[in-house]
Amino acid sequence: MTNTPRESARGLDFSEDLLAIGWYHSFEFPDGGIIDGYMPLAVQKERYARYPIPDDLSGKRVLDIGAWDGWFSFEAERHGAQVMAIDCVEIPTFLQVHRRLKSNVDYRVLDFYELPAAGLGKFDVVFFLGVLYHLRHPLLALEIVCGLTSDVAVVESYVIDADTWKEHQNAIPTLEFYEMFELGNQYDNWSGLTVACLLAMCRAAGFCRVELMFAGGTYAGAACYRKWEPAPAQPANPPPQLLFVSNSRTPGNCFSCRKSEEYLECAFEAGHDKEVRPEDLRLEVSGFGTRAIHVQRKEDGGWAASFRLPPALDSGWHPVRLRFADTGFSNELRIAVDVPLERPAQIVVKDVFDGKSWNRGEVRIADGGFVSFWVSGLPENRSAPALRVVLGEIPLQITFIGPMEKSGFCQVNAKAPPDVPKGPHDFLVKFAGVSSESQGVTVF
Numbered sequence: 001m002t003n004t005p006r007e008s009a010r011g012l013d014f015s016e017d018l019l020a021i022g023w024y025h026s027f028e029f030p031d032g033g034i035i036d037g038y039m040p041l042a043v044q045k046e047r048y049a050r051y052p053i054p055d056d057l058s059g060k061r062v063l064d065i066g067a068w069d070g071w072f073s074f075e076a077e078r079h080g081a082q083v084m085a086i087d088c089v090e091i092p093t094f095l096q097v098h099r100r101l102k103s104n105v106d107y108r109v110l111d112f113y114e115l116p117a118a119g120l121g122k123f124d125v126v127f128f129l130g131v132l133y134h135l136r137h138p139l140l141a142l143e144i145v146c147g148l149t150s151d152v153a154v155v156e157s158y159v160i161d162a163d164t165w166k167e168h169q170n171a172i173p174t175l176e177f178y179e180m181f182e183l184g185n186q187y188d189n190w191s192g193l194t195v196a197c198l199l200a201m202c203r204a205a206g207f208c209r210v211e212l213m214f215a216g217g218t219y220a221g222a223a224c225y226r227k228w229e230p231a232p233a234q235p236a237n238p239p240p241q242l243l244f245v246s247n248s249r250t251p252g253n254c255f256s257c258r259k260s261e262e263y264l265e266c267a268f269e270a271g272h273d274k275e276v277r278p279e280d281l282r283l284e285v286s287g288f289g290t291r292a293i294h295v296q297r298k299e300d301g302g303w304a305a306s307f308r309l310p311p312a313l314d315s316g317w318h319p320v321r322l323r324f325a326d327t328g329f330s331n332e333l334r335i336a337v338d339v340p341l342e343r344p345a346q347i348v349v350k351d352v353f354d355g356k357s358w359n360r361g362e363v364r365i366a367d368g369g370f371v372s373f374w375v376s377g378l379p380e381n382r383s384a385p386a387l388r389v390v391l392g393e394i395p396l397q398i399t400f401i402g403p404m405e406k407s408g409f410c411q412v413n414a415k416a417p418p419d420v421p422k423g424p425h426d427f428l429v430k431f432a433g434v435s436s437e438s439q440g441v442t443v444f
């Protein structure tokens, strides 16, 4: 009779061997000393060599998450990196090696979920080895890892189909959940992913390129990049032209990294007549790549594509540019991320039209209630939630906030709900507490 509600159904219980040996990692020291841990040195070297880690890491910051005895931290330091290692508990064997090597690795006892608030900045290379399945929120965990990475993260984890994944690689990715002791007889093992699921979750977390480097036994490992591959030196085609970028949930050019997800809607001219597929597109926000989710041709022959906002952007203005796999980059536009709103000195509204008939000073509910108008005085960062458009007492839904035109005005489109009473109304626009003068608009 067991006192654990679910016995270990998945093997991997090496706790007794480990207890007997006392070390997980093995070490060889410059003075010839050797520590034979549970994992042979040759296996550690093979694991390190699998990944695209530059041989010369001088000037690079490396973060080793869940370092345990720290072989990967000390190996990166040996290659010249400035290394930070974190673990949720202080591991005495790590400190023992640290002293023996007179290491400068910055060792912090931090829980994984404390990392975003710890103010550590970004790291060129992040090791996320053997930790994912220990964490309760795997997609959030990968997004946090992505946010800490400026170049590449090495993500290695327990998977449930390392030797068979190719047989069902097109099936829907699967995650096994372990409530109790099912994996390795340990209560802090939460999930087992298929290889396809690991790769899909790394992409969904925000890495623009994810390459499987190893799958075998009970593990798989991927190199997860935040940047696109270099643009071709000799582009086959001219670059696209980026016409407009908006937040697809809240029209305008304002985004927030405090939200769980934000999407960029980009309008562009392809510069050729071929079909455009999501996998052809390479969008960059401040150098961080993001994958296209959806692309469609518009009625005017141009294209619209949506992308996730890359995670963990700093507050401020960020350049956005687009290329195809076989072209150079487009012109740059810019978006505001967590930029505080400025209060305008004055707001002027001109030319309120019905958006279908283009009759001035009218809105026709039977034609959809579309309203278009031009407004000046708004700051460059403008977002639908800060803009209030009212017809009589009734707020309108803002569907589009255009770029600043040469005239100093920008176009705003809105939609009146069907219950606006017919007849004349006062129409006015408010932004960050400043109101335009009202003008008369008749609802038909």
Ligand SMILES: C[S@@+](CC[C@H](N)C(=O)[O-])C[C@H]1O[C@@H](n2cnc3c(N)ncnc32)[C@H](O)[C@@H]1O
Pocket (backbone or CB within 6 Å): 065, 066, 067, 068, 069, 086, 087, 088, 089, 110, 111, 112, 113, 128, 129, 130, 131, 134, 135
């Ligand atoms: C299986 S070991 C991996 C060791 C090493 N990274 C490797 O792959 O050889 C998992 C490590 O993650 C650490 N860990 C587990 N949960 C953690 C958490 N919530 N925050 C930080 N570290 C954690 C454990 O203490 C342990 O050192």
